[in-house]
Each structure stands twice: as structure tokens, then as C-alpha cells.
Amino acid sequence: MNNWESNLFITDGTIATYQQRENLRQFKLIAEPIAHNILPEITLDALGYNGSTPGPMIVVKQGEWVELEVENRTQEPTSLHVHGLAKPNTQDGRPPIEPTPKINPGESYTYKFQAWQAGTFFYHSTQNFQENLGLVGAFIVLPNNLYTHPVLLPDRDYTMIVQQWEIEQPELGKVFPGTYKPIKYGTKPNYFTINGKCFPETSPLHTAFGERLRLRFINKSSSSHSMHTHGHDFNVVEVDGFTRTGMMDDTISLASGKRIDVEVIANNPGKWPINGTKTFHESNNGHTPGGMITQLIYQE
Amino acid sequence: MNNWESNLFITDGTIATYQQRENLRQFKLIAEPIAHNILPEITLDALGYNGSTPGPMIVVKQGEWVELEVENRTQEPTSLHVHGLAKPNTQDGRPPIEPTPKINPGESYTYKFQAWQAGTFFYHSTQNFQENLGLVGAFIVLPNNLYTHPVLLPDRDYTMIVQQWEIEQPELGKVFPGTYKPIKYGTKPNYFTINGKCFPETSPLHTAFGERLRLRFINKSSSSHSMHTHGHDFNVVEVDGFTRTGMMDDTISLASGKRIDVEVIANNPGKWPINGTKTFHESNNGHTPGGMITQLIYQE
């Protein structure tokens, strides 16, 4: 039996709790207004699942069934879609096009489907820009033990969800403290987060010399982000849950809706940035350094 | 002999008529001002070919010669470039750099070249932002029968051209009816179309259980669009007219100038969105749902 599940991490986030019933995992997500700090001095009047944005990371094993109960404590109808991972039409969560309900305020709905495909996915609201206000989270399907060779097992497996936020600020170049409701359209983003935090508030990833790391990058934002690991090349091993080969690289273009898994061999000790390369995305409203930067730190 | 040509569709569009003269197809495109509805309440004072934007879909067979007569009924000089599909310098349509004429108002010019490469291409004006006002259309070269194995033939082959438009609207969040001249620079687009229509005006794609579909996505807009099929993974089979292998996916980043052909096996009955994943692009000026969404509907 492998220990992949115990090697999963999401910095600044949590892994969703669940009830296991034979070959079924039951999760509960509460969509609700939250006060969320992307920086100590910037509080977002946002939406979250179970009190946070991104919501808790859901983890299941390939072949298991999943029950996702979504309770709506927001002011508007919501619905939940797991992006990728084909499901029956009634369980896909995109009304009014699909025959799947809108969940009204105060109501709950339970989605049920099988996690037939291993890979990196994400869940999000499909209603009225609620994704831009925070209703998004990681959804990881680990490969069935039968198909998992020991050489595939990462020593540590980190998930990073990138998000961007547009909030009112009088001008560019500094951070104006306060509590803000994000502008839902998000066409002029000025704050950029990894797992809900702006640098320098992003918690670092840790490793030790010789480890193999898997980094799962997830983007539901409306921009592409070029994610770069300093000091390390990597092997792109999966794109959107499907295997890729022959794709060594040092920078990936992570477009909206995409998930890219890379493997890094920890062979270069130090303290290294992992960051988006678009310069404005490495700032907090134009104040540098900030934004979409985290760190990979080797244990001494 | 295969029937690929009869399996081609372009929702909300037309296929160009032509004269066949032995191994030559002759087409005529009239560039002209048009009134075009992207929604019932939004009329664009746009430019089109033969009365529509995108213009009619041109279809030829690999190895055939093509004559494209372009008549200019607009107020400005124009010129036409088929993007991709290498041609002699005089037939490429990019003056003043190339030795190919600008076509003045009231004049016509005929381009002639051989369609040596099968694949998905597009034609567009290369003058003064006329592409942003509507002068674009699909150009499909079907493989020569000699090279077409029955297993390659799709049951239905749908082309989708994505476009974006910037029009004056007093604020975001709703649709302000009227007739508008698009702002040609297009740096702040607020309406997003598939084959010239915003959701919910986009006509659906149809399929039946067990069919193999080819979807050809074409982007001449100035943004990337992440195109996603709900309920179905797909195989990326061609990029810009060149074969790709080993690229299963569920979301593609369709950058400016790119054409991506995917194959979908219709194995999951229902009514499914096919959409761009950037949230603002799924709205009409910020009103949801809208924009770059269409549907894949299974026959009962």
C-alpha cells in the first residue's frame, strides 16, 4: 500500500475531512460569506467554502465514489462544478444549461459521481462570478494503488491554486489597508494569491535534498500565469489529469481552467522563489515584492 | 470516396458557395458594412464578408487550387490573408510588406494558390483593425481522399470561431440595448461570441450517442480563450494544421492566431456546455450567463 495520500500538502490551506463508507467518500462544503486576509492589512469581504478561499482540498482515490453535499449560506443561488473528470449530466453542476439544480440560499444539494480518472481537478461555483469572489477549491484524485508504482510516489506533493482579485485602491504602487469587497468582474486584477495569500504572507514549501516533489498548479482565474521555479528545472508529468512525456521545462504557461503537474528533483539546496513571471503579478497593487510568489526551502 | 465534406457544420454560419473548375474552386467574398446581431438587443455596426461575421466558411480539398476574389465595398482599403497554409509571396495578402496589392474601395482582387496542406486555417483582413470589426472567416482544407482512412472520418465536424468585441456600455453588469460601432482597438472587450453569437443566442451543436465529433476551434481575437467541454474529455489531433499525438485533455488554451482540432467521443448523453473558462468571457458585458458558451446536445 502506498502512502501518497499522507504526502499531500496545501500550504495555507486545509484538506477536507470526510466520511468513508466502503467505496464512497462523503464531503460537505458550506458556501458562505467570509472575511479573508490575503495580507495582514487587506481583508476581503469574500465568499468561501467551509470558511476559507480556496476551499478545503478534496482528496479521493481513483475508483471511489464521491458524495459532495453543498450547503448554500450565501445570499444568491449557487451550484458546484468539478472541472474535468467527466460525470453524468445531472451531477455536473452547470444550470441552467444542464439538468442539475441551482441551490437556493438556505438549501443543500448532494452531487454524486465516481472518480474514475486520477489527476488534478478543481471545484468551483458556476453562478454569477462567484468564482471570482472565492468559491473555488482543489480536487485531487490519487491513482488507484493497483496502478501506482513506487517510482511514481512523490516524497511531497504540493498543490497551489492561483487566484487574482480586483479591489478598489486609490492608486497603484502601494497597499491601502482595509476591508474590501472584490469587484466580481475581475477585469483589472491588482492582487494575486497562491492558496489565498499574497507574498510575503505565502507559507513556504519545504523539501530535503534528494526528494522528488510533485507540484500541482491549478488556475481558475481569468488570466494566464507563467509559473517558474528558480534553481530547478522540472518535468511536466500531467496536464489536466492526462499524462505527458518529454516535457522538461522551467516555466509553464498556466492558462485559465488548466492544471499542470510537474515533478522536481530537489538537487539544489537553498531558499528559492516559485513565482508567476508577469511582473505586475509579483506585486501587491504595484508594491514589490508581492503577489504570486512563494518559496521552496530546503531543510538544513 | 469519403463524405467528410458533407459532415462539416458551422453553427450560426454558412458554408461558402463556389464554382468548381476541374482542380480549382473559385470563391467570391464581398467585404462590406453589415448590421449584425450578437444578441437580439445588440446590433453591431460591423464589417462582414457576404453579409455576415464571421464570413462564410471556405472548404477545399487538399491539392486543389483556390481562387478567392475579394471585392471591397467598405470605405477603406482592405486585403485578405489566409493565416497558415504557406503561399507565394504575391498571394499572401499582407501589404505594404508583401508585394500584394491593397484593394481600394470599389475594387476587386483575386488571390490564387494551392491548398497543399490539410488543416484548419482562417482568412482575415490585414488592414487597420478590420479583423476586430468582423473581417474574419474559417478556411478548412480537408485531407486528400488518398490519405483519408475511414477511421479518421468524423461523424460530425463542427467549426467554432471565437471573437471578442468592445462596445460602449455605460457600466458593467447588464446589457444596454442598441446599435453600436465596435471600438476597433478592442483592448477592453466586453462581448464574446462563438460564430458571431453570444450565449444564449448561440445555436447548439448536435450529436448522437457513439458518434465521433471533430471540433475545430479558431481564434483570431487578441486574447487567449480556454475552451472547455463539459462531460467529455477530448483528444487534441491537430494544432494549426499539424498532427499531434498523446494529447488527451479537457481544456485547451486557444491563443491568438491558433487553431486547435479536437476529437470527442459522444459517450455521455445530455445537454452540455462548451465554453471559454475565463469568467468575464462567459458574460454579456458582465451579465451572466452569456458570452462564449454554446451547447452540445444529444439527440433523444
Added chain:
Amino acid sequence: MNNWESNLFITDGTIATYQQRENLRQFKLIAEPIAHNILPEITLDALGYNGSTPGPMIVVKQGEWVELEVENRTQEPTSLHVHGLAKPNTQDGRPPIEPTPKINPGESYTYKFQAWQAGTFFYHSTQNFQENLGLVGAFIVLPNNLYTHPVLLPDRDYTMIVQQWEIEQPELGKVFPGTYKPIKYGTKPNYFTINGKCFPETSPLHTAFGERLRLRFINKSSSSHSMHTHGHDFNVVEVDGFTRTGMMDDTISLASGKRIDVEVIANNPGKWPINGTKTFHESNNGHTPGGMITQLIYQE
């Protein structure tokens, strides 16, 4: 012995001079304010290395050691990072995260590392948007002779760095002459350059029938650019210094931080645009033609 190094070109740019000491090349870069013309009538109050933006193209051979002395003659601290090409933590140039110094005004610092990987890289400042003001340049590592087969040698090898600039202009649609300090945040770029020049000031690339060309596209800007060669398909041979196979194409999406090397066979004589396909990027503040266009011209 191959002559690859003598086949390297950078239009409108220079190749950095150096001191060779056995297996070491020593370069000196002076970061300083410069007056730089992207058009005859538009002067940027920019930053450059050794008097230009992009800075001089650094060329080394795989396996050589590199010493890069950076002298700071600007008003602010700076630091220099060679993007890609993994290096020891102290030589990577990303303070305050890494243990590598900020270089204060009037001071110098020398980075030293081995060019173990052949490929296309770039160097840039990592401080306070200085990249957006001009502090960027190409860094090319040619393959070790031992690994270079004659069939790999291009007849000409051209590097193109794309940049974008945001400057104050009263309105879109024409070029307002003057001297401008670029807005460092660069969120609304209106001028687009290849090797520091806007079309029609971009100097053309030259070729002769039958040659094999390598084109190295480098993007440190904060947008993706879709680079397209008229009249010629190409083979994508390297992405970010790593080999790719089976990737014929005619248009590449060059995201922020990416370097894409393509090979073109010069088989179609004439005068051809090489350009970004986003329409606004082919203009100078909305005046067409302009921006990110250069030409490939065959010798008569």
C-alpha cells in the same frame, strides 16, 4: 569545429563582448538610465544595460563558466537573474528571498556559474519593475561541440526579444511624438517592440533560398504574444532550452518567461512579415501598421 557562434544575429542589437580566460567568459553589464528610441519620434526615458534595451546578447558555450559583473549606475538597488539555467542559490539574483545581494547604486557585483545547459535564456533585473523599464537581455548557451552534429547547425540564428511599453498618450490611434518615462506597472501597454524597435523601425532578418534558420523568440513581458511567420511553417525544436519533437507549426503562443526556438527552411522567396498576431500589438498606440512586426527578406 563548428561555426555556430559566428552565425548568431540579433537585429537592432549587439552581442556582448567578453574576456575569455580558459574555460571562463567574463562579461560586464552596466545598468543605467538611457534615452532609447523605439521609433524616430518616440524616445523612452528607460533603463538599459551598456546603453541599450534589450541589453547586449550574452553568448557562451555549454560547459563554460560565466562571470557576469553588474555595475549599478541607476538610482535604485538592482539585481540580476538569468532565467532558467539552474545555478547555486547565491548566484541566482533574487533577493530578498535568496542569499544574493541587492546591488546598490554605485556598486558592482559579480555572479559566477557554469553554463551546464545549452539553450535560450534571458537575463533581467528582479527589482521593482525594472524589467518593464528595459533591464532585460538575451542569454544564449550554444551546445558543446561534442554534441553538435553538422545537421543541427543553422545557417543563420536570429534572436528576437519581444517587449511592451506603457507610455502616456492623449488618445489611441496615432503616435504623439516626445520623450516619455514608461509607466513601470505596464498594465495597459501601447507600444510593442522586437529587439527594442517598433515596426517600421525594426531591421529585417535576411536569408537565402535553401538556408536553415533558427529563430529564438524570448518573452519577459507580462502578456502572451502569438508569433507568426508568413509564408513559412516551422519546427519547434526547443522550449526553454529543452528539446521538443513532432511540433510543426506556423504560430506559437509565447507566454511570459518563455523561450521558443523554431527552425525554418527558407524555401519560399520574398519579403515576409514575422509578427505577433494580436491586432493591437501590431500597432503603435493604435496606429497601423506598427508594433511587433519585423520582416524576413530573401537575398535576390
